[in-house]
Amino acid sequence: MTRRKSEARANIASRLSCHCELVTDKNIKGHLTTSSRCITESNHKHEGEEAAISRLMCAGVDAGACVDGRMCLIDMEYPELSTAPYFMAVGNRNVNTTVGQTAYLHCRVAQIGDIAQVSWIRKRDLHVISSGSVVFASDQRFQVLHPEKSENWTLQIKYAQERDSGVYECQINTEPKIFLSYFLTVAESRALILGPGVVKAGSAINLTCSVSQAGMEGLVYWYRDQEILDYEGPVSILTQETPEGTTSRLTIRDAAISDSGNYTCWPTSAQPSSVLINVVLEGEQPAAMQTGVGAHTCPASHLLWVLLLSLALTLLPGPR
CATH class of the missing domain: 2.60.40.10 (Immunoglobulins)
Known part of the structure; x- marks a missing residue:
């Protein structure tokens, strides 16, 4: 704490809009007494350091600080303003x-x-x-x-x-x-694929792939066995990004027996997920259904690409 006297009064009072006012109160015996106090003008416009000094200098000042009932000449301690980072x-x-x-x-x-x-x-x-x-x-x-x-x-x-x-x-x-x-x-982020394992011929195959990764970079690809699926014929793909992650929906209308196979959702920045879909005729017993996440269900060309990418990232030097 540093005490600044006449210099502080001259410098601060010249910038500070502090004035005196009369205050009437009842004392212990019920008699009216009159004193004075410092107030800050409501329209003063100080910013930053001066605002802090203004509030400090005008608050709780003794009545003796009022001179000629006009100006508050304040002599009090206040902290140095630090310039350290x-x-x-x-x-x-x-x-x-x-x-x-x-x-x-x-x-x-x-x-x-x-x-x-x-x-x-x-x-x-x-x-x-x-x-x-x-x-x-x-x-x-x-x-x-x-x-x-x-x-x-x-x-x-x-x-x-x-x-x-x-x-x-x-x-x-x-x-x-x-x-x-x-x-x-x-x-490591992983995709999660949801959908029925068995679909009746003539109905639609609806699969939903979710990646719980906000701001996911890259794209989402869909495969049936070794074949990449695109937006042709009965196939539609809708991919949406939300604050919680990315959702991709695959729909194949009027499913046929030939649409049976292993379906893989493969985001470029997450581990893939796969499900085995069986398209059956009315009354036909479905084959065993399999679901899971694993590289063994992924197309070979895509698997090779991902392995090369992973190898490149692994070989990147860490900070030394």
Whole structure:
């Protein structure tokens, strides 16, 4: 706390619209007494630091502060206004994403100045990912997003992998050092396919594939055995994105015996799901129905493509 006397009175009073008013109260014996107090004009327009000082200087001041019944000359203690860097509110620091998506860890720092630096640290091995806008990780999936003159220092991790899960720290190199911890969880996303295992010939095959992954990137493909299905003839596919995830609906009108087979819903950024559909004639006994998720039901060409993609992502170097 710092005491500022005549200098404070001159500087603050010249900017502060504080005036005196008379107050009439009853004392203990019931007699009326008159005193004075400081008030702030209702139309004063202070902002930022001055507003804080204004409220502090005009509140609860002794009657003796009133001079000539006009101006409040205030002599009191108030705290120094800090110019040190500090973290601003960023919301949830528990970040969840799925394999292949982009993860964002948002860090906001005010009053960073020209000397202090913001750094990102991976806690498990104390690896310094970045200092300022300079990224030290050899893995190009890691970037720091900092628009010029912005308070945002966002760590971006593209094509997130399960190995990226863990604790990350946004640090400011003050003395002592201050930091915020972020908890990143990267999980594998899987599709879920729902629909009847047995369909009567002449009726419609209706299958629904759901991926509980907000902001899912890529497309959703449908296969029957080794054949990719498109929007031709009796086949219709409707894919919709919602805040909760992605839903794709496959409809085949007037199903025939030849439409029997293994149907696979394959999102490009999630594990596939399959179901075996039997189209039967009226009164015919259906074959055993199978449902499940597994690569053994997927088309060979698509499986090869996914294996190559997974291998490429695995070979991407982590930050060193």
